Amino acid sequence: xxxxxxxxxxxxxxxxxxxxxxxxxxxxxxxxxxxxxxxxxxxxxxxxxxxxxxxxxxxxxxxxxxxxxxxxxxxxxxxxxxxxxxxxxxxxxxxxxxxxxxxxxxxxxxxxxxxxxxxxxxxxxxxxxxxxxxxxxxxxxxxxxxxxxxxxxxxxxxxxxxxxxxxxxxxxxxxxxxxxxxxxxxxxxxxxxxxxxxxxxxxxxxxxxxxxxxxxxxxxxxxxxxxxxxxxxxxxxxxxxxxxxxxxxxxxxxxxxxxxxxxxxxxxxxxxxxxxxxxxxxxxxxxxxxxxxxxxxxxxxxxxxxxxxxxxxxxxxxxxxxxxxxxxxxxxxxxxxxxxxxxxxxxxxxxxxxxxxxxxxxxxxxxxxxxxxxxxxxxxxxxxxxxxxxxxxxxxxxxxxxxxxxxxxxxxxxxxxxxxxxxxxxxxxxxxxx
Numbered sequence: 001x002x003x004x005x006x007x008x009x010x011x012x013x014x015x016x017x018x019x020x021x022x023x024x025x026x027x028x029x030x031x032x033x034x035x036x037x038x039x040x041x042x043x044x045x046x047x048x049x050x051x052x053x054x055x056x057x058x059x060x061x062x063x064x065x066x067x068x069x070x071x072x073x074x075x076x077x078x079x080x081x082x083x084x085x086x087x088x089x090x091x092x093x094x095x096x097x098x099x100x101x102x103x104x105x106x107x108x109x110x111x112x113x114x115x116x117x118x119x120x121x122x123x124x125x126x127x128x129x130x131x132x133x134x135x136x137x138x139x140x141x142x143x144x145x146x147x148x149x150x151x152x153x154x155x156x157x158x159x160x161x162x163x164x165x166x167x168x169x170x171x172x173x174x175x176x177x178x179x180x181x182x183x184x185x186x187x188x189x190x191x192x193x194x195x196x197x198x199x200x201x202x203x204x205x206x207x208x209x210x211x212x213x214x215x216x217x218x219x220x221x222x223x224x225x226x227x228x229x230x231x232x233x234x235x236x237x238x239x240x241x242x243x244x245x246x247x248x249x250x251x252x253x254x255x256x257x258x259x260x261x262x263x264x265x266x267x268x269x270x271x272x273x274x275x276x277x278x279x280x281x282x283x284x285x286x287x288x289x290x291x292x293x294x295x296x297x298x299x300x301x302x303x304x305x306x307x308x309x310x311x312x313x314x315x316x317x318x319x320x321x322x323x324x325x326x327x328x329x330x331x332x333x334x335x336x337x338x339x340x341x342x343x344x345x346x347x348x349x350x351x352x353x354x355x356x357x358x359x360x361x362x363x364x365x366x367x368x369x370x371x372x373x374x375x376x377x378x379x380x381x382x383x384x385x386x387x388x389x390x391x392x393x394x395x396x397x398x399x400x401x402x403x404x405x406x407x408x409x410x411x412x413x414x415x416x417x418x419x420x421x422x423x424x425x426x427x428x429x430x431x432x433x434x
Contacts, residue, residue, distance in 0.1 A: 004424050005372055007274055008355035011267040011315065011422045012408070016359055018266030019189065019258040019415040021048055025055035028187055028257050030118070032061040036183070038116030042069035042084045043105055043175075045131045046124030046201055047360045048189050050079040050086045051414035053122060057081055070109045071122060072101045072130040077412045092365075093147050094132030099140050102133045102170055106178050113182035121175070121184055125191025125360060125416035127201025128161055133170040135239055142227045143167055152332075153222040154325030156286055157192050161202040165241055166215040166234060171202035172241035177248045179205075184252040190259045191360070191416045193284035193320045197254045205252055207244030212237050259283070260319035263359065263417045271315045276424075278315045283418075285320035289334045290392060292322050293341035296354075296423060303425045304351045312351065313426035321418050324364065328394030333364030335419055336371050336397025342423075343377040344388040350375045354423040357408050360416040363398070369410045370420075371401035380404055 002010065017023070030036075042056060050073040057064050067083045074091040089098030110119060134143050146167065150160045165172030176184050184205055192199045197206045212234045219226060219234075233239050242248065260283040268278035281299075285292055296316070303310050310316070324332040335356040346352055357363065357370030381388055384403055391400045401407045 002274065004353040004374065004426070008353060008372060008422050008424055009408070010274065011270050012355060012357055012420055014270035015263035015267040015420050016410070016413050016415060019263050019359065019417045021051040021055040021189070021415065024257045025052055025187065026059035028255050029056065029059055029061060035062045036116055036118040038114055038118070040067055040118050040120065041110060041113065042067055042071065042120045042122065043109055044071040044122030045127035046189070047074045047077050047091065047126040047412070047416045048124035048414055049073050049122045049127070050077060050081070052124065052187065052189070053081050053084045053086065054079045056120065056122070057083060070101065070105050072098055074126055074130065077414060079414065089130050091126045091129040092151055093144050094129045094140065096140065098130045099132045102131045106133060106170055106175070110179045113179055115181045117182040119179045119182050119184045121186040121205050123186055123201045123204065124189040125201065125418070127204065128164050128171065131170050131175070131201065131204055133168060135167055135169050135233060137238070138167055138229055138233055142230050146224070146226050146230055149224045152326045153224060154288065154323045155218060155222055156323060157321050158199050159218045161199050162210050163215045163218050165202045165208055165210065166212050166239035167230060168202065171204050172208040173203060173206055173246065173249070174242065175204035176206070176252050177242055180248050181251065186252065186254045188254060188256050189416060190256055191321070191418045193286050195256055195259050206254060207246055207249050208241035209244060210241065212239045215239070258415065258417055260418045263420065264317050264319055267317055267420070267422065276313055276315050277310070278317055279310050281316060281318040283319040285318050285322065287322055289322040289324050289337040290341035293338045294345055296421070297342050297345035300346070300352050300423050300425055301349060304349065304427055313428060316423040316425070318421045319418050324395060326395050328396060330394045330396030331365045331398055332395045333366055333398050335363045336401055337392070337395060338421065339371050339373050340388055340392050340397045340400060343373045344392065348375050348378050351427045351429065352423065352425055354421070355408065356419065356421045357410070359413060359418060359420050361410040361413045366398045368398055368407045370408045371397070372406050372408060377404070
């Protein structure tokens with residue numbers, strides 16, 4: 001039998017494999033009979049977008065030499081393509097490279113299209129920062145200042161992207177408007193709770209039901225100070241987005257090709273192959289990471305101690321996107337914050353192990369996917385002079401798990417279906433931790 005750590009890592013690997021572009025793109029491409037009479041332009045943005053572009057080239061039903069376009073991905077996530085240009089840029093705070101590439105996408109790549117043309121738009125998580133075209137009157141610096149503040153505030157991804165959309169010239173449906181009158185087919189890999197296309201990468205090709213007033217309400221809720229130009233832009237209403245009933249969206253189709261639920265179901269199948277029953281709590285859990293951890297800890301202890309609501313041995317799976325309000329000197333990271341709080345609440349419970357990781361391979365600002373905990377985590381941390389309560393207060397989960405050697409490092413996974421959490425409960429191995 002594999003060890004608890006090997007089991008948990010196998011579940012993560014199964015979840016990642018289920019969402020790889022090479023596996024999910026081909027089924028959603030046009031057939032040979034559906035190819036347009038005109039041009040085929042491939043555009044996109046996100047951490048998985050370059051891998052998606054490569055899958056398009058590999059599986060295109062017509063002559064791949066007809067393909068052209070521009071896709072923007074995160075530094076280190078590029079994949080070589082033959083006909084589609086790949087540009088790497090910064091995430092989660094945009095930089096000049098992403099801004100310049102997104103400007104070109106609007107001004108050149110999708111300019112002058114006709115009704116006979118097809119735009120294939122490849123979108124995945126991370127696209128909001130990579131499609132960084134400031135609205136008229138705003139600067140890249142304005143967007144960077146607001147972006148950093150939002151990321152540290154504890155705001156949800158829906159709230160963050162609401163603000164982003166109303167400061168942009170390309171997000172919130174505006175990219176689709178620039179593609180008129182061409183048909184637009186958007187393939188989405190979802191990294192947001194609820195899989196709402198208007199939230200994934202800030203919905204560049206779908207109508208936006210939000211408003212400038214909503215964006216201002218988010219800034220007020222988290223007491224975020226913004227540059228004067230940003231506030232004036234929102235208060236004037238100049239940042240209003242095209243709504244879902246805009247006629248341009250009549251020529252747009254959106255398809256979800258990989259989702260957090262699909263990844264969790266793949267992990268559950270892997271668990272069954274290993275002789276474990278898996279229980280999926282939800283693919284859309286939100287809230288402060290440390291608070292979500294307390295609920296998971298209570299459930300795991302109920303299973304271990306009372307066999308309710310599930311029998312041991314089993315695995316509890318969940319996804320979604322929690323948040324971290326960074327107040328300490330650590331780098332945050334919602335998955336490691338979850339694990340520190342979980343380990344603290346479990347207090348060395350001998351029957352419970354867990355893994356949490358971001359499926360793109362990057363947890364917060366760290367080039368680390370997440371970490372593992374086991375019954376010995378509190379005592380090993382204490383041996384290093386690290387109290388879990390202090391680590392939590394300092395938002396330094398990554399520092400702790402690197403010191404313990406318990407980080408999960410995948411490198412760029414070339415997909416992104418949000419957080420993955422797995423808690424293994426096996427009372428048959430229940431014994432005191434020495």
